[in-house]
Amino acid sequence: MRILFIGDIFGRPGRAIVRDRLPGLVKQHSVDLIIANGENAAAGFGITPPLVEELFELGIDVITTGNHIWDKREIIDYFEAADGNPHSPARRVLRPANYAPGTPGWGMYEGSKNDVQYAVIDLQGRVFMASNDDPFRVADQLLKEIKAKIVFVDIHAEATSEKMSLGWYLDGRVSAVVGTHTHVPTADERVLPNGTAYITDVGMTGPYDSVIGVNKEQIVARFLNNMPARFEAASGDVRLCAVVVDCDEATGRARTIERLMVK
């Protein structure tokens, strides 16, 4: 099974480049399953139900998110409306699994594509972020429930050390641990010794003429004067960042991980 994972889709520019480039990438890399982080799909801040539908229509199978998941209130209603319905498309939109018990939504999805079972886990780090539950032990718990051999983990975190530690911790137990959230791709993709594909950050899919997606003048001004300001999505130098992970369906082990950045 060949999995394409697209890094944080940021605003309209990010959605537009996914629409333009995804069909070609799927063909070129013989992609079976598409996962994308959509936490910044709504002008950089959160995601709405119509944007979820838009991303699904482009062929994305599962959407992961992170700390921006609650920026648009409508997503809470979307999760709540789907509660009790295992077939709702809302099940394929994940918020981090290590949020407090009782939080709306789901942090893990298990399904099948082309008759291959797979699971996706969304986790959020705790270093320089909100104090959620322990992502390491939540991963242990989820792995006890999951039947699929192919397990893909999005670790949405700030600190390289925390992401890398989770990669080593889960090596041989999941197919891939890929980092999101910093919006800057890292050049450290590799398959760990026991068969887990790893990268510290996939990078953002959106405008790179920016500071991590936001209008650069506004962010520079924030550093200069510390005054509250409105942050708006930038628009220039749009790139799509992703990885392609090739997994052995029988064992769930990754064979290769390839990093992509297309304009």
Ligand SMILES: [Fe+2]
């Ligand atoms: Fe993000």
Ligand SMILES: [Fe+2]
């Ligand atoms: Fe984030």
